[in-house]
Amino acid sequence: MNQQDIPALDPATPVILEMCHISKAFGAVTALVDVSIKLRQGEVLALVGDNGAGKSTLIKILSGFHQPDSGTIVSKGKEVHFGSPRDARAHGIETVYQDLALIGDLSVYHNMFLGREYHKRILGLKLLDNRKMRDLAKTYLDTLGIEIPSVNSMVDLLSGGQRQSVAVARSIYSSPTVLVLDEPLAALGVREGAHVLGLIQSLRRQRNVSIILIVHNYNQVFEVCDRINFLHSGEIVLDASTSDTTEEELIRIVKSGLGREAIAAAAAEVQRQMTQS
């Protein structure tokens, strides 16, 4: 799982998704100030930054869970409005939230198809086609190499890694154009984390789906991502390709001080060095 495994993304690849000048405040708390991000076809973009930097808010706007105060979202060249998570899903944007959004009291296969259930008609009644959902879920999880005791198990009874895998599997089942993963590796053991990372790498290799990844471990950022956006106090302070910057530089920015100015200055310094070289 090395950087060399996967060829760098062609710079001419079209932009598939843009969030332009997004601002959002919750009452007196400003979460995002004029944030813009771009995502190209098949690109893996890392969203990094400290706790409370606004990463989760940004992706919850993208997933339709929150609505921005100002700014626009452009998907495949067209401006879109997401009033609810359903709208975002309809536009091919799938999100795996930090809390995974799995329902503990439902079975794995019901979770897989929650919100897009299969039905069959019996005597004119629209009933759940449980057998179809069970079979599809089982086949799909097997294809991805995800090991769970049974698709009939209640999610409450699964381990952390199994839940994570089910949540990721659910989000890629509908072949989305954009996949958003909010800290997919948090709370995972080494082996389970490697499995999820491998899943992301194989998606990246195919370059069919664009991925936004929120991660804290910079080592992993360089392992699986094409580009980094550094978010601090609700603003993007650094936008760099992983091939142009190094882990040390990233850490230097983080450690450069507590103030916004200090971090912005350090980020600008790194950016300048990049353009020079």
Place this chain on the structure above:
Amino acid sequence: MSLDLETKKAHAATRKVGVKTPNTILERLLVVLSRYREASIAVVAVLLVIYFQFGSDGQFLSAQFLGVVLRDTGRLGLIAVAEVMLMITGEIDLSVSGTFSLAPYVMALMSVAWGVPLAVGAVAGLLLGVLVGAVNGIITVRFRVPSLITTVGTLFFLQGIVVSIYNSQPIVTPVQEPFNEIFGESLYDPRGDSLWSWHSLTAFTPLLWTALVVAAMAMVLNRTTFGLHTIATGSNIVGAREIGIRTDRVKVYNFMIAGGCAAAAGIINTCQFASADPAAGGPFLTLQAIAAAVIGGTSLLGGSGTAIGSLIGAFVVATLNNGLVMMGAQATVSDIYLGAGILAAMILNVQVDRLRARRRI
């Protein structure tokens, strides 16, 4: 090489973490209890029947006495099942007894004052119940008032309306066949009617209607998208919203179902006695119905519950109420048993889940 692969496979099989197969008797019991919530309460119900049958020298299983218990079961069960769906979403409705009194009162008034047929009045009462549910739901989700408080408010409000309309006088309702005999009036005469006749069947109509509603609810809960979303809403409301389930709407619909069921229960009760009594549904009725739902295996915390269990729970409550009185106990004493029963059922429900989660079976 192939041997190596074999051992790896074997290793992978044993490594499957998460859920293990139950080994000891205790673990098997836990699985059965938690998967088939109805099973444990059904056992309790059978034991109670046996106890009262012997305790009353064979009086309990007589047609006459069982008829009383089953009619009570029907009335209580219809309100209990109304609570089940709502409790699964994590909400509760304490105003059902208010609706239980109001709906038939409106039906009776319309009939007495304007000569409206009972069937039409019943539809009006039913719609009124659904409307009360909608108001409860909207206040709860829009104004973010906990449903416990919302429905205490509407309970007093409705109760106040019922007693103020007609100076808290019961209204004697006209008897219009076949409406009354279909919806609760018992035509059974132990002296002349055979057990297998229409008249005998009418003795059980409250129970039969309830059984019909319970069956419908069980299907809605287990076999429809709405049921799935109801469970999701109660189990993990944030997650359900994140996945795009309209949790507010799910809750309001379930409040409306609860209101409709409570109204239906009230109308059936009035048909049974040909009288609309403003005091028919005291707050105690709501609490007994909630007790029935909880005893039947519905969690007060949301996320899980069973419609069929609530009917068995209603039978247990009705059996305790009537059985103890029949054996000569004071009516008040039966409440002691009922209280203990609720506590025991609640402890059992919570502990079964906890034990199962801890052992991962």
